[in-house]
Amino acid sequence: MRSSVYQRANGKWKADVxxxxxxxxxxxxxKSDAVLWQKENERDLLLNKRTREALDQRNIIVTVAEALRRYAAEVSEFKKTGKKEKQRIRYFIDTLPNVDFPLVKYRAEYLVQYHDMVMKRSINPLSASSVLRDxxxxxxFFNWCRRDKGWIDFNPVESVRKPKKPVHRVRRIETDEVDKILTALNYVPGTVPTTKMQQVGxxxxxxxATGMRSGEIVGRKIHDILLDRDCVILPDTKNGTSRVVPLDDYAKDLWTLALRIRRTNNSSKVFSVSDGSRDTLFxxxxxxxxxxxxxxxFHDSRHEAASVMAKRIKNALTLCKIFxxxxxxxxxxYYNPTNDEIVDELNQSKFNPVYRKKVIKVTDDLKIA
Structure with a gap:
C-alpha cells in the first residue's frame, strides 16, 4: 500500500492512497482532515482487498464486531452472568478500536489503545480492576474464536501488558454509616418492611450478618429458608456450586422478619425487589x-461479615465453607480487622502468660498511684 499526505503550492493538503x-x-x-481521510481510506482499501481475496477462495471474512455478536449469542447467553456480559460486549463493539477489522488481523496494539483511552479519559475513566475484568x-472471547471456531490462531490479549492489579479493599462499615443508610431507606431495624426501600435496608x-451476596439474598425462595435447621440453602451460587449458609440467632431473626413481608401474586420469593432495583435504591x-x-x-457488607465472623470462627477452612x-x-x-479489634484480641487476659500478667499488674498499680 502507498499512502501520503502533502501540501500543495496553493496551501491546500492532498491525501493520496x-x-x-x-x-x-x-x-x-x-492537514488534520487529510490525515483522517487517509487513515479511513487505507482501512477501506485493505478491507476491500481482503474481501475480494476471501470471495476468490470461497472463504468468509469475520470481523471482530461480528465475532463478538456471535460470542454473545452462543456463549454469553448461557452464562449466569450472561445479561451483564452481553451488555459489556455491546460496549466493546461501540468502544474498541477497529472492531470492523477482520478478526484475523486484530492485534494487541488495538487493545492497548483501548486500555489507554478508557483509563485516561476525563469523564468516567475506568479503574485498573475494571480493565482487568474487560x-x-x-x-x-478470543480463545473461543481460536479453539472452538478456528477463526484465528492466536489470542492478542496474551501479548498485552496489563495494568497492575489493585490492592484489595480493606473497607469496613462504620456504625454511624449503617444508621445513616437505614435512615435514608426509612427502615427501622426489627420491623417488617412494607416498601421496597425498606426491603433494601x-x-x-x-x-x-451472613456474608451472603446481594443476588443470593434477593433471589431466595421461601423454601430455601430453613429456620428450624438454622440455615439458608443456596442451590446454585456464583462459583457454580451449592452452599449452605449457617444462621446465628441474629441472622435467624432477620430472616424471620423477611418471611413476614407481604407478597403479591403468590410469589415464591422472599423479597419483591430485584437485584437491579436493590442496587439503584442503595x-x-x-x-x-x-x-x-x-x-x-453494598458489597462491603461481605467484608464486614467476614471480619466479624473471623473473630468467632478460628478455623479459616470453616470460614471458607461459609462464604x-x-x-x-x-x-x-475479606478478613479486614481494624487496629482496635486486633489490640483487643491481643489484650485478652486468658492468653497472657504469667510474666506478662506481672508486668501488667505493676503498670496498673503505677497508674492508680
Whole structure:
C-alpha cells in the first residue's frame, strides 16, 4: 500500500492512497482532515482487498464486531452472568478500536489503545480492576474464536501488558454509616418492611450478618429458608456450586422478619425487589445519607461479615465453607480487622502468660498511684 499526505503550492493538503491498481486522492483545507481521510481510506482499501481475496477462495471474512455478536449469542447467553456480559460486549463493539477489522488481523496494539483511552479519559475513566475484568472477558472471547471456531490462531490479549492489579479493599462499615443508610431507606431495624426501600435496608443487614451476596439474598425462595435447621440453602451460587449458609440467632431473626413481608401474586420469593432495583435504591440512599464520598459499597457488607465472623470462627477452612471460597487466600482478602479489634484480641487476659500478667499488674498499680 502507498499512502501520503502533502501540501500543495496553493496551501491546500492532498491525501493520496493506493493499493494494487486502485488509487484514491482528495484535497483538503486542513492537514488534520487529510490525515483522517487517509487513515479511513487505507482501512477501506485493505478491507476491500481482503474481501475480494476471501470471495476468490470461497472463504468468509469475520470481523471482530461480528465475532463478538456471535460470542454473545452462543456463549454469553448461557452464562449466569450472561445479561451483564452481553451488555459489556455491546460496549466493546461501540468502544474498541477497529472492531470492523477482520478478526484475523486484530492485534494487541488495538487493545492497548483501548486500555489507554478508557483509563485516561476525563469523564468516567475506568479503574485498573475494571480493565482487568474487560481483558478477562476479551481473552475468553478470543480463545473461543481460536479453539472452538478456528477463526484465528492466536489470542492478542496474551501479548498485552496489563495494568497492575489493585490492592484489595480493606473497607469496613462504620456504625454511624449503617444508621445513616437505614435512615435514608426509612427502615427501622426489627420491623417488617412494607416498601421496597425498606426491603433494601433489611437485605443489607442480612448481608452483614451472613456474608451472603446481594443476588443470593434477593433471589431466595421461601423454601430455601430453613429456620428450624438454622440455615439458608443456596442451590446454585456464583462459583457454580451449592452452599449452605449457617444462621446465628441474629441472622435467624432477620430472616424471620423477611418471611413476614407481604407478597403479591403468590410469589415464591422472599423479597419483591430485584437485584437491579436493590442496587439503584442503595445508591440513592447513599446519596441521601451524604456518603457518596465515603467510598462505601453494598458489597462491603461481605467484608464486614467476614471480619466479624473471623473473630468467632478460628478455623479459616470453616470460614471458607461459609462464604463459598474455593481458595483460602480469599479469607485474607475479606478478613479486614481494624487496629482496635486486633489490640483487643491481643489484650485478652486468658492468653497472657504469667510474666506478662506481672508486668501488667505493676503498670496498673503505677497508674492508680
Amino acid at each position: 493506493a493499493l494494487d491498481d486502485e488509487r484514491r486522492t482528495k484535497t483538503f483545507d486542513k 481483558y478477562s472477558t476479551l481473552s475468553a 433489611l437485605i443489607w443487614l442480612i448481608a452483614m 445508591r440513592k440512599a447513599r446519596t441521601v445519607a451524604k456518603l457518596d464520598d465515603a467510598d462505601l459499597t 463459598g471460597w474455593k481458595d483460602p487466600k480469599f479469607a485474607l482478602v
